[in-house]
Amino acid sequence: VSEQISKKQLGQTFAKRSIIVVDESEYQIELTLWRESAVQFNGNVGDVIVAVNAKIAEFNGFRSATVSNQTNLEINPKDISRVSELQKWFRKIQSEEKEKIEHNLWKKIEATGGKSGTDGKEQKVAHSVSTQQLKQTDVDQLDKGAEFFNVIGAITYFKRTNLWYLACPNTKCSRKIQEGDQSCKSCGHNLIADGPGVKRYILSLLLSDSEGSIWVNVFNEMAVVMLKQTADNLSVFLAQNAENRVDEAFQPVLFATKQFRIRAKKNTFSPNQASSLSQDISGEQRSSINYSIVNILKPDFAQESHVLLEKIQYYGYDI
Secondary structure, eight states: OEEEETTTTTTEEEEEEEEEETTTTTTEEEEEEEEEHHHHHOOOTTEEEEEEEOOEEEHHHEEEEEOOOTTTEESSSSOOHHHHHHHHHHHHHHHHHHHHHHHOOEEOBSSOEEEEEEEEEEEOOOOOOOOHHTTTOOOOGGGGOOOOEEEEEEEEEOOOSSOOEOSSOOOOOTBOOTOSSBTTTTOOOOOOOTTTTTEEEEEEEEEEETTEEEEEEEEEEHHHHHHHHHHHHHHHHTTOOOOOHHHHHTTTTOOOEEEEEEEEEEEOOOOSOOOGBBTTTTTTBBBEEEEEEEEOOOHHHHHHHHHHHHHHHHHHHOO
């Protein structure tokens, strides 16, 4: 993806290019090039990219990378044996899994594997919590940022309405736009020159386990991986009144036991919002928790069994 970015405050326009990099793990990371490196880049799909001293950052809860002046960027270097291994792997999936390449159906690297401790170090989540425990999350503990939890369960229902929204095509913006807008009100992106917006998923799913259920959101990147197609593709079926095709897309997602990585984030409503749910009678701000799925894995039942055994032994029972 290549585009021109305008900095209104500085009166500058400079080039930007975003590249999706993936390896045999099937995890992706977005690598962003700026200015001269963006213009001079001549790589193609299937080329091996080596970026030494790239800057690692976080965007929307996932890892991303940026090329800076200190970054050494090479395409298909011949003196690294790993290059030929990656080229061989890509040729294989290019013939066997074209859909993954065409629709970018790769997993994304989370910005954090768990919550951060007081010492600033990442504290891994050792085991899963139930949906009931997730509901009991204290909203005040989210003042310093989002928390992450693992839940073993299954998606049992999805809301059919408002499956997506029309978004700015600028990948670093993706804010909501309206039909007929000439430019994005958030970033100023030209919608006339670059075409109308793109549809981005915002799914509302019911996550259930043996203790109950909880509503969770799934945003575009994760939803594309789950449904194996973009929102623009799925919207065609609704336009044709082919709702059975929508059901078919969700069928593999429903009632499949998985381990879901959930991000809990505090959402504070301002008193002047119109919704009566956004404030109490006194007009004071109210807070709620938004839960969203950021990753889906096969459950590690062996690990969970060890956790359960430890709990049983804690209560004085010998196994």
